[in-house]
Each structure stands twice: as structure tokens, then as C-alpha cells.
Amino acid sequence: MRAEPLAHTQERRTRATAVAHPNIALIKYWGKRDENLVLPRVDSLSMTLDIFPTTTTVRLAPDTGHDIVTLNGRTAEGEPLRRIVAFLDLVRERAGSACPAVVDSENTVPTGAGLASSASGFAALAVAASAAYGLGLDATALSRLARRGSGSACRSLFGGFAVWHAGLDAATVAEADLASHAEPVLCGDLDPALVVAVVDAGPKTVSSRAAMRRTVDTSPLYEPWAVSSARDLTEMRAALLAGDIEAVGEIAERNALGMHATMLAARPAVRYLSPATLTVLDRVLRLRQDGIPAYATMDAGPNVKVLCRRPDADTVAEALRGAVADGSVVVAAPGPGARPVHEDGR
Ligand code: ADP
Ligand code: DP6
Ligand code: CO
Numbered sequence: 001m002r003a004e005p006l007a008h009t010q011e012r013r014t015r016a017t018a019v020a021h022p023n024i025a026l027i028k029y030w031g032k033r034d035e036n037l038v039l040p041r042v043d044s045l046s047m048t049l050d051i052f053p054t055t056t057t058v059r060l061a062p063d064t065g066h067d068i069v070t071l072n073g074r075t076a077e078g079e080p081l082r083r084i085v086a087f088l089d090l091v092r093e094r095a096g097s098a099c100p101a102v103v104d105s106e107n108t109v110p111t112g113a114g115l116a117s118s119a120s121g122f123a124a125l126a127v128a129a130s131a132a133y134g135l136g137l138d139a140t141a142l143s144r145l146a147r148r149g150s151g152s153a154c155r156s157l158f159g160g161f162a163v164w165h166a167g168l169d170a171a172t173v174a175e176a177d178l179a180s181h182a183e184p185v186l187c188g189d190l191d192p193a194l195v196v197a198v199v200d201a202g203p204k205t206v207s208s209r210a211a212m213r214r215t216v217d218t219s220p221l222y223e224p225w226a227v228s229s230a231r232d233l234t235e236m237r238a239a240l241l242a243g244d245i246e247a248v249g250e251i252a253e254r255n256a257l258g259m260h261a262t263m264l265a266a267r268p269a270v271r272y273l274s275p276a277t278l279t280v281l282d283r284v285l286r287l288r289q290d291g292i293p294a295y296a297t298m299d300a301g302p303n304v305k306v307l308c309r310r311p312d313a314d315t316v317a318e319a320l321r322g323a324v325a326d327g328s329v330v331v332a333a334p335g336p337g338a339r340p341v342h343e344d345g346r
Pocket of ligand 2: 118119208209
């Protein structure tokens, strides 16, 4: 066996790249019960997409004195930088390291537009940073770690459909922290597509984090939605297992509209849905009237994701293109979980 040159070995140990895809929740995460640990108030369930990957490289940089972060080609500052540095601090604490890092992350999904950039972003960062600092974590531990960056990120560790356990049954906060991670969901014969109608790729004015905090604190509709969401999840699991796309879509659509109702009732109201969103929702209704099973879900932004059967995806996309004059429409299928990218590009 040939020994590798030392410089190469060290390079491999201190630098790592990862790719992660965004995930879209069919049963939404909205509301935290612990802000620091990012423990959610409800279980949630999502589909990881095969489009819009984020690629993140983390390199240990002992001589820089502090973390240097590039996000989408620009030096990060303010809140985005603060969140990444806080995440690296968590990784360093576990690694017993004080070494700063140079982070370079590129989203292909619009950032902060309600298309889950925080999910692909922190899933990729969790995989890359834990590898660079030599943590050696399995997918469950990486999911727990990614959760600390952005709750929805814990689901992007897994491909296809994933459920994020809130860990509500745990007796202590430490046990809840352990219990709160994502895992793959058992599915029957589904061949789904998610048609993404980007009506506005611009960044939101209120972050998901701030909006859900305000909703929990002030919305009289929050508690009833959280109760009904637990029932939605049970029904959703059964619908996925049965491969019943109509039921999956109906449950997802009502769960999302209910979440937006909680925000509209917050004080002051949080409204992410725009006139363009409602135009797309009308088009989805018309598709159903025409006999095509198509169901909408929206996150913290005006963009609409439409669940349908994969053979119907082109018809659905064409219909939505007619409804989003200035926007774009992209078809997604279930995609892979977050993973390291090897130096040779594998
Ligand atoms: P989104 O709907 O895009 O998930 P959020 O309000 O949840 O919007 O989060 C947006 C924030 O997520 C950004 O302001 C930034 O702090 C963080 N973020 C986005 N992309 C990345 C990335 N690639 N790496 C690290 N953090 C990211
Ligand atoms: C509406 O995971 O972005 O997309 O944990 O504060 O980073 P933080 O929030 P984030 O919230 C996502 C909310 C949602 C629903 C979902 O993805 O489940
Ligand atoms: Co987000």
C-alpha cells in the first residue's frame, strides 16, 4: 500500500464539501418550543427535491483569526453570518477545536424566498463542517445537528419523504434534543412530482424564524392548528403508505392553508401570500375541476409548489406557466439526502 503524501492527507482532513437539496413540507413545521435548541411545537413531514442544490465547502483556517463566510459569491455579514458562526461554534465545541473556518456556500435556490434555502443551506453546512472538523456523525446525528442551524434543514439529510419528530414525549430537554431529528418515511407506490411556481424570487421581509415566533406568541389560531396538524400527520402517513396521491395532496393543501391562517391572525399579521399566489391557487383548482389531481402548498413566501402525479407534471407546469406571467415554473421529483462530495467529484 502506498502512503499518501502528508500534505494531501491533511488537506483531506481539514477541508470538506457537501451538497444538499431543499425539502418542501407537506405537513408544516411552524413554531418552536425551544429557540436555542430549535425544538419544534409540531411534527412535520416533507419531500426532498431533486432540484436547487446547495454546495458548501468548509476549510479549517487556523491563521485567519475569525470565520470568513462567502454566501452566493458575497462576503456574508449581519444575521446570515451570525447564524453560520453560531453553527460553527456548536461544531467546534463538539470537536474540542477553537480553529476558525473559511466557508463558501452557493445556493441554486433563491435565498430567503420561501423555497427552503435555509434547509439545503444548513444541511450542506452540517455535513461539510462536521467532516472538516472530523466529527464522524451518522445521518441521524447530522440531522439533529442541522436542526440547530434551521429546523427544516434536519429533513434534508434524508432523500424522498422524511418526518421530523418534535420529541414532545421526552421527559427532559436533553432527551427531547436527542429525540428531535428526521428519518425516512415508509411510502407505498407513489410517483409524485412537485411543480414549483416561482412568482417572486426576491427575499422575504420577515424571516421564517421571526414570523413563526410572532405567530406562536400572538395568534389565537396557532393552538388549534397545532392540534389539527397532529391529526393531519397521522392521516398523511396512512395516505403515503397507501400511495394515495389525492389524499396526500388534500391533506398537504389544508395543512398549509391552515398554517397561513395562523399567520394572518397574528398581531400584527404576517402575510406571505401575494395576488400572484392566489392566481396560481385558482389555476390549481381549475386543474382539479378538469380531473387532474394537483394540490398546492406554500411556505414562508409567495411561491407555490404543486403536488401531482409525475405523468401529469408537464400538463400542470404548462397550466401554471399561463398563470405566472413574470415567473418561472420548474418540475421537481423526490431527490437525494445531503451528502459529502469527494475531491474527485464523486
Ligand atoms: P428560506 O425560505 O429560504 O428557507 P428563511 O427565512 O428560512 O428562508 O432563511 C433564510 C436564511 O437562511 C438566510 O437569510 C440565511 O441566514 C440562511 N441561509 C440561506 N442559505 C444559506 C446557506 N447556503 N448557508 C447558510 N445559511 C443559509
Ligand atoms: C414554512 O426551518 O426556515 O417552511 O428553524 O427558524 O430556521 P428556522 O425556520 P425554517 O422554517 C420553515 C417553515 C416552513 C415550513 C416547513 O418547512 O416545515
Ligand atoms: Co427556511
